[in-house]
Amino acid sequence: MSEPLILVVEDDHNLTKLLKYNLEKAGYKCFLAESGEDALKLLAERDVDLVLLDIMLPGIDGFEVCRRIRQHQLFRDLPIVMLTAKGEEIDKVLGFELGIDDYVVKPFSPRELNLRIRAVLKRDRRSRSSVREVMKCDGLEVDIARHSVTLNGREVTLTLMEFKLLAVLLKRRGQAQSRETLLSDVWDVDKTINTRTIDTHITRLREKLGETGKLIKTVRGLGYKLEDSGENGEEN
């Protein structure tokens, strides 16, 4: 992956120079917008990973820029870090309605800025993955959002319950899950289901997953677990 791209929205030339220097030293690419309007235009043109946004801007202010960014479907989750002067309306920054991910108070040290940016980027990647998560294990790939399962590249059609069951097993792969746990995590809250129902679904899952199905181990006296065959990690 190449360096993350940061859009800096700031009109103070002294500051922008400093920011550019530091950000690039820290391994980010960055470019500049001197007003909110510019920023919105530029956003559309390049694939930005994070916006560093001053509150005080000529024309529309940082809050408004933020609001407009969030209006766009595409940028709903785009990380935004606010630059605020001491004493500025920090309350508002903290407010959630704007969807700001973090803020830095001027004057700040380059170190602090970098730490925050790094944290937000990291968090961002994770939070995206938590909504559009793809879990992998051996040849198995489960995409929660798309509700799809592929096995060594081939799509496998699972029924709803099978899918959910597999998802939970995969999420906690390696750990033995009691039937009770599975029930409460997979089935509707108020349903009262025979725990043996799980067995049936497990059977069908195993069948549909073929060789890979053998990864679903029964833990006698306890429940089931998905074998965690080593290093294969979680993707995003």
Add this chain to the structure above:
Amino acid sequence: MSEPLILVVEDDHNLTKLLKYNLEKAGYKCFLAESGEDALKLLAERDVDLVLLDIMLPGIDGFEVCRRIRQHQLFRDLPIVMLTAKGEEIDKVLGFELGIDDYVVKPFSPRELNLRIRAVLKRDRRSRSSVREVMKCDGLEVDIARHSVTLNGREVTLTLMEFKLLAVLLKRRGQAQSRETLLSDVWDVDKTINTRTIDTHITRLREKLGETGKLIKTVRGLGYKLEDSGENGEEN
């Protein structure tokens, strides 16, 4: 520690009254938000321990509120319990992804609500300190969660009773355990089991553990103990 603070996000006034009454009777402090937007603002202002969140809300719905809460670093681990109406379709797997900790179905009894809240709060504290129980002793490794035992790297399959017995011995390694103690710690409370049964299990354990099985010493007239061969400790 003072009473946990619960933020109730609910717009039905009848229900909020009831909730407030019951929660306070149960020893929680609580306050109210009538919309998701309010909730998000209020969260920033007070140090909330748990959010009780209705799905149906004016404006943004409960799931979206949840998502936004989770976006913030500070509230990444904040316990959230969903209030759902009977018949509302809930995708628990998705909810799982959002980090919802539990659900309560309306109409619910105060008792049930309290039980769930207490459970979640308890779990929460535990998961923060995240103790993964892996016990090691010589070449022996017992992982409770995974329900696995490895002996010098090789997996050993134990039956449930064998596993439990070994776990207890390992947990109290070095200390002699009377048969009575073992019985009450390993077996179900209401089972009336011959103490000699333990001997049989010990035999089987020793056999399966091979050379390492010799670490299980019998303490004549008392019971058994697992030799504590020095410094090898417990992990995390």
Add this chain to the structure above:
DNA sequence: CGCCGAATGTTACAATTTCGTTAATTCAGC
């Protein structure tokens, strides 16, 4: 040192539990 009884080890077996599977039934969406 050798005997004896108590405690423990071992083994086999029967009872029980648990599980996998198939078939039957119910359920939900169309």
Add this chain to the structure above:
DNA sequence: GCTGAATTAACGAAATTGTAACATTCGGCG
């Protein structure tokens, strides 16, 4: 009501478990 999914039921197979019977060891004691 038709269809596929979800659930339950049923039954046989397999694993686990408890017990009892017998073997062995241990420790004290004469």
